[in-house]
Amino acid sequence: MPPVPQHQHGFEQPSIWQKSEMGAMMGGGVGLTIGFIFGSWSIIRHGSGPRGFMATLSQYMLSSAATFSFFLAIGSVIRSDSPLALRMEAMQLQMAASNPILRSKVQSAHLIRARWAEERAARSNN
Template sequence: MGALMGGGVGLTIGFLFGTWSIIRGGAGPRGFMATLSQYMLSSAATFSFFLAIGSVIRTDPLVAPHLQAAQLQLLAPAMNVRTKAEGFRLMRARWEAERNR
């Protein structure tokens, strides 16, 4: 899906910038259509590549969200949970250790 969206956006951006470049500097020795198509295809390839990578990175996991939540609840380590008072005592002890260095 990311590659398709990137291709569409890239073709549009390539068309806009390619047209502007041709209007500003001329079509060059290859002509209008070849120059414009090169702009459009290179832009589409670049956009689709990066959006495809982004969609792969952000792909939903195979486990359903409610099962993920249950898994996190059951497997969460209870050893790391501290009260505010315990955290405050630990912080004070670290401050004292740093002062005594």
């Protein structure tokens, strides 16, 4: 399998740190929105309590934003470190060279059977 190129189409891929920052920013935005919705609903339903409307709503929003941004940042790092993503990119590069879109189902089935036969032969030789 050929190595995955680091530069595609003239631009550099974002680093893991940049991906984690993007995940944290998206999580923060989602968390603020969810915190506003649920905080407002809680205040309407139960009242604002002794701290007041703004303090209660801001606590809901900030705690929700912190939670979402933390988990989305971690999720984006885990997703970017996945070896599956590298394999998928390498497979797409290989498939682009052989133009699989123009193959028929019968041709694809023959290719798969030929690969299986090669794998069986390689296993029997070992």
